[in-house]
Amino acid sequence: MQAHRRQTLWLAALIHRLSGLLLAIFLPIHFLVLGLAIESEAKLENFLRWTENPLVKFAEMGLVFLLTVHLLGGARLLVLENFPWRVWQKLFATIAVGISALIAFGFLFRVM
Amino acid sequence: MSQSQQHLTVSVWRGKSEGAFQDYQVPHLENQTVLDIVTWIQRYLDPTLSYRFACRVGMCGSCAMTVNGTPRWTCRTHVSKVARDGRLKIGPLSNLPVIKDLAADMTAFFEKWQRAEARFTPTKTRLDPIEQIPPSSPARLAASAAIECINCGVCYAACDTVRWNADYLGPAALNRAWTLVNDVRDGGQDVRLRAISANGGCHNCHSHQSCQVLCPQNLNPTASIAGLKRLTAAAFIRGGLK
Numbered sequence: 406m407q408a409h410r411r412q413t414l415w416l417a418a419l420i421h422r423l424s425g426l427l428l429a430i431f432l433p434i435h436f437l438v439l440g441l442a443i444e445s446e447a448k449l450e451n452f453l454r455w456t457e458n459p460l461v462k463f464a465e466m467g468l469v470f471l472l473t474v475h476l477l478g479g480a481r482l483l484v485l486e487n488f489p490w491r492v493w494q495k496l497f498a499t500i501a502v503g504i505s506a507l508i509a510f511g512f513l514f515r516v517m
Numbered sequence: 518m519s520q521s522q523q524h525l526t527v528s529v530w531r532g533k534s535e536g537a538f539q540d541y542q543v544p545h546l547e548n549q550t551v552l553d554i555v556t557w558i559q560r561y562l563d564p565t566l567s568y569r570f571a572c573r574v575g576m577c578g579s580c581a582m583t584v585n586g587t588p589r590w591t592c593r594t595h596v597s598k599v600a601r602d603g604r605l606k607i608g609p610l611s612n613l614p615v616i617k618d619l620a621a622d623m624t625a626f627f628e629k630w631q632r633a634e635a636r637f638t639p640t641k642t643r644l645d646p647i648e649q650i651p652p653s654s655p656a657r658l659a660a661s662a663a664i665e666c667i668n669c670g671v672c673y674a675a676c677d678t679v680r681w682n683a684d685y686l687g688p689a690a691l692n693r694a695w696t697l698v699n700d701v702r703d704g705g706q707d708v709r710l711r712a713i714s715a716n717g718g719c720h721n722c723h724s725h726q727s728c729q730v731l732c733p734q735n736l737n738p739t740a741s742i743a744g745l746k747r748l749t750a751a752a753f754i755r756g757g758l759k
């Protein structure tokens with residue numbers, strides 16, 4: 406990585422971009438599954454059974470992380486751009502990643 | 518003195534946009550700055566090396582270069598802080614064309630200050646009484662926080678939005694515009710608001726804060742730009758940006 410990018414808030418911007426991109430890719434798949442419910446109950450059942458697979462649960466944990474980190478990161482940017490400047494940007498970005506990881510692990514514990 | 522026997526291997530950019538890094542052996546002295554190194558090379562090894570400096574004390578803003586991948590003011594950057602394993606790599610500022618060797622062409626940088634209307638528009642003459650501005654007024658405080666820019670271009674070279682969008686005005690020009698937005702004596706506010714909210718203006722900033730992290734004057738262009746975003750958004754809602 407280029408030297409001028411090695412700083413917390415540049416990484417925060419990168420995580421925000423990537424999580425947004427991955428969530429956007431996930432969304433049509435999500436709608437496709439919802440579509441299954443209308444199409445046929447059996448197909449949906451089959452799919453839901455497949456999601457019981459621990460590997461899928463693990464991937465779902467990743468999704469929960471992406472969603473939380475994107476949400477909190479977005480909240481930080483909204484506050485940054487719409488309210489007077491606050492000096493705690495780095496701290497908040499780090500906390501956002503920490504909280505997201507905790508929530509994602511919490512999710513995994515509940516479903517496993 | 519054992520100090521003077523130590524040497525640094527310094528790779529310096531030679532050429533224009535096409536060129537190559539060339540290695541020089543330079544004695545490593547105590548309290549040496551990166552600018553000292555460049556000067557030593559030019560004095561003792563290669564008088565054709567081109568670079569720019571003036572004050573040598575961090576006031577004029579003309580000595581910025583890329584040091585080991587990071588833009589820095591070289592006259593106030595100690596070698597001991599940035600050298601890695603006795604090596605230094607010095608190139609011209611990025612995001613700007615190269616004139617020759619370490620001298621970047623600052624034309625685009627300063628043209629963008631003009632495009633951002635980042636210049637004072639007077640409303641009074643010398644015959645008018647001097648405007649009284651309370652030092653504690655919010656606008657004066659906001660301007661003061663951003664005013665000490667030395668036009669070095671470090672933030673401009675560190676900004677990835679500039680790198681990706683040649684049209685973007687950049688942190689320094691927008692930071693200067695913010696000081697003027699907060700100057701009650703200025704008469705160019707409407708034109709300026711339009712200029713900074715147009716394409717390439719403040720709304721292009723991604724708030725990476727690389728500009729703030731590296732500004733040698735410890736300014737915070739991201740905060741200034743956030744101020745401009747709020748101001749232009751409010752003006753847009755009021756219908757004042759037509």
Ligand code: SF4
Pocket residue numbers: 675676677678679687688721722723724725726727728729738739742
């Ligand atoms: S905060 Fe804005 S101006 Fe500063 S480096 Fe990031 S994109 Fe550029």
Ligand code: SF4
Pocket residue numbers: 665666667668669670671672673688689692731732733734735736738
């Ligand atoms: S804002 Fe800071 S880094 Fe940018 S030109 Fe001014 S002094 Fe240099």
Ligand code: FES
Pocket residue numbers: 570571572573574575576577578579580581590591592593
């Ligand atoms: S030579 Fe003037 S700021 Fe470095």
